[in-house]
Amino acid sequence: MEFLVTGGAGFIGSHLVDTLFEIGNTVYVIDNLSSGKLENLNPSASFYKMDICDQNLCELLCNIRPEVVFHLAAQVSVPCSIQNPYEDARVNVLGTINLLEACVKAGVKRVIFSSSAAVYGVPIYFPINEAHPLHAISHYGVSKVAAEEYIKLYQRMYGTNYVILRYANVYGPRQDAEGEGGVVSIFANRLASKDALTIFGSGEQTRDFIYVKDVVRANLAAATCSPNLTINVSTGEATSINKLAQTMISITNTSVEVIYQPERQGDIQHSVLSPQLAWEVMGWKPNYKLEDGLKDMLLNSTGQ
């Protein structure tokens, strides 16, 4: 099959591109390399260095005519979205609209969108399922909600099918320490240089950490499952930052100090997403428990 991956030079996108090639597909990549890196990008990919807001995007899609588009290109930083809401909306909202217009004209059959747990905001119950109210507390969260709504609108207006995947905190090789789930890559870097780990607050705040290889499998499942669904991609397990730090210290057998700093304003205390729907509609569940994913990342991975 012919696939287009926007953001294919980024952390998650580059792993997806690799797997699409491994199973024998043709893969096109559009990325402006704002946070992605050429060294992450599979050399077999047909690569177009382009901004998703570019007015030539439509012409490009009409030339390559992919059957399925995986839309991962985004402004991914919550703090940057708050500092520069215009840029966040330009890429995440206007860029998505530009892509959807191009998808309609190019006859794309399905758009698979990388959304985020950030759409839920402060949880009012656990685990968060897809019916949880959307009360985003950052510009990034709102821009993801807006992109989701435009994707649904284009399905209703033009019949372009979609699957929206809402990821929990993704971790794995090639992750930039700046990203949404950056704590794992920050700790990995600190452990590699034998520097102290910094934890904000008590460390008892929890997150749902999902390994990038499982996220790639979820994207593949989304290419063939019933369309027009919104699905969490998560483990359903809450892990405290203290537990994460201790697990990483033990796996790498590195003794470093753990330093506690005051809690950061706006940090959500607990987050855990139900992966039940993903199992019911895509037959997907995570293969990696946190410890297994961390071992794969810290001990086996060469970054590839």
Ligand SMILES: NC(=O)c1ccc[n+]([C@@H]2O[C@H](COP(=O)([O-])OP(=O)(O)OC[C@H]3O[C@@H](n4cnc5c(N)ncnc54)[C@H](O)[C@@H]3O)[C@@H](O)[C@H]2O)c1
């Ligand atoms: N990493 C996580 O924990 C996480 C959690 C939830 C959702 N997501 C979503 O998953 C997707 C991938 O995130 P990631 O962690 O791999 O981040 P990333 O920054 O590594 O990847 C994003 C890619 O998009 C590219 N890009 C950014 N703006 C662009 C533009 N205007 N035009 C073209 N390309 C552009 C970047 O160069 C980069 O290669 C994003 O949509 C993100 O919002 C990530």
